[in-house]
Amino acid sequence: MAFAPSLLTSLEALEAPGxxxxxxxxxxxxxxxxxxxxxxxxNTAAAVRARLYPFLRALRMKEAQALPLGVAGFCWGGYWCFQLARADATVAHPDAVGAEGGAEGGAEGKEEGAQSDAAARPLADALFTAHPSLMAIPTDVDTATRPMSIAAAGIDARYPAADVETTRAILARRTEESGTPHEVRVYEGCHHGFALRGSREEGEGGAEAEKQALAWFEGRFGELKV
Structure with missing residues (x-):
């Protein structure tokens, strides 16, 4: 279920001055x-998980067996990017014995019959999120281990500057410790939703966020061996 495009007028009006x-x-x-x-x-957490994880597992078992898999999430989709960046968000390798079991991934842990870590593959190899929301900071960042790129709005009550800097510090430390690449870029003057709404006032920020996402996935996929 999605919002009607006309609702953008009301969302913009809530932040308008005058x-x-x-x-x-x-x-x-x-x-x-x-x-x-x-x-x-x-779109409760349980409902989204029930749709999202089986879909990604199916991709891993079929079309993406020999291909890198990336996920992009915007607003509350950013929360799911952080969940998919967890070390336990995996699926059994299709060549492993009993691979049909797979792994559920996320906070619930692995399903019964899941394979060992050596036989498992991540549900997502790399992730990108713009103006994410609904995360628990720092908990959801602490558990994120997959390559993550973040395009944060400079003006965003849902992901304020303090949370952005906490995220940046945690991911920078993880990169230093493990070598896993991460990046956090702040688009000053842009509001929550700038990467999707197509606002004329923030069009440049949206275009730059798109370039950031494309460059991120191109870079990460070039590093992967599948």
Missing amino acids: LYAAVTRAYHLARVAASYAPFAYV
């Missing part, structure tokens, strides 16, 4: 809330 924006803010807030309620109902 008297008119203040007077109409209640209307736009109600409109956003009315759309968010059914969205949240069908």
Whole structure:
């Protein structure tokens, strides 16, 4: 389930300055809330996990057996990028005995019948997220071990500057300790959603975030041996 494109008008109005924006803010807030309620109902963590993990496992067992696999997430999709970056977000290698069992990955741990770490492959080899939200900082960053690229908005109540810097410090330390590449880039002057909304005012930031994602995946996939 996705939001209607027309809802972008209300989202922008909630952050707009001026008297008119203040007077109409209640209307736009109600409109956003009315759309968010059914969205949240069908996109609980359990519901998303039940769709996302089997889909990625199926890719690993078929089309992506011999290909690198990347995942990009925006806003609350960024939370799932961090979950997929966990060391236990794996699937059994298709050549392993009993590979049909696979591994569930994530906080729930591995399914019964999962293979050893040596026989498992990550559900995602590299991840990119722009203006992520819903993460528990620093917990979700501490458990992220896969290559991660982050495009953070300079103005974002959902992922404030303090959390961005905490993320940067943790990932920089991990790169130093393990050699796993990570990057965090802040787009100053851009708001939450800048990489997707196509705002004329923030179009340059969105275009740069797209370049960041493409360069990241090209770089990581060139390093991988599958």
